[in-house]
Amino acid sequence: MKKLLVLVVSVLTSGAVLAGPADRLGRLDKRLGAAENSGAWEQGSKGDRFEDRIDRLEDRADRREDRRDRAVTVGPRDLAEDRMDRRENRRDVAENRRDRGADRDFTQPW
Numbered sequence: 001m002k003k004l005l006v007l008v009v010s011v012l013t014s015g016a017v018l019a020g021p022a023d024r025l026g027r028l029d030k031r032l033g034a035a036e037n038s039g040a041w042e043q044g045s046k047g048d049r050f051e052d053r054i055d056r057l058e059d060r061a062d063r064r065e066d067r068r069d070r071a072v073t074v075g076p077r078d079l080a081e082d083r084m085d086r087r088e089n090r091r092d093v094a095e096n097r098r099d100r101g102a103d104r105d106f107t108q109p110w
Contacts, residue, residue, distance in 0.1 A: 003040050004047045007031055022065045025058035055096040062089040 008028070032051045041047030066089060069082045 003035065004032075004050060007035055020065070022058065022061040025054060025061050029054050029058050052096075052100060055092075055099070059089070059093050059096065062092070 032054060066086055073079050
């Protein structure tokens with residue numbers, strides 16, 4: 001848990017603070033995912049649940065950003081970028097759902 005706290009503080013005080021909300025959450029999620037993959041915490045632990053909350057916040061921020069981007073289209077390149085971002089966001093949401101599903105213990109009655 002101490003590693004997680006240090007990681008979060010370092011993300012919030014780094015240059016990522018200058019980015020938009022969706023970008024900041026994406027960078028934090030990427031670092032948390034890397035920490036999880038390196039074995040910093042187990043599936044279903046407090047750190048994993050914290051990462052899940054960050055994933056959900058990131059998904060919400062991405063949806064808001066998508067709505068703002070669709071409201072303003074500057075040209076064909078901007079439209080193509082908006083479509084690419086929407087596809088990436090859908091893949092992220094699907095990945096987050098799979099990750100949450102892997103955490104569940106279906107042998108328990110609750």
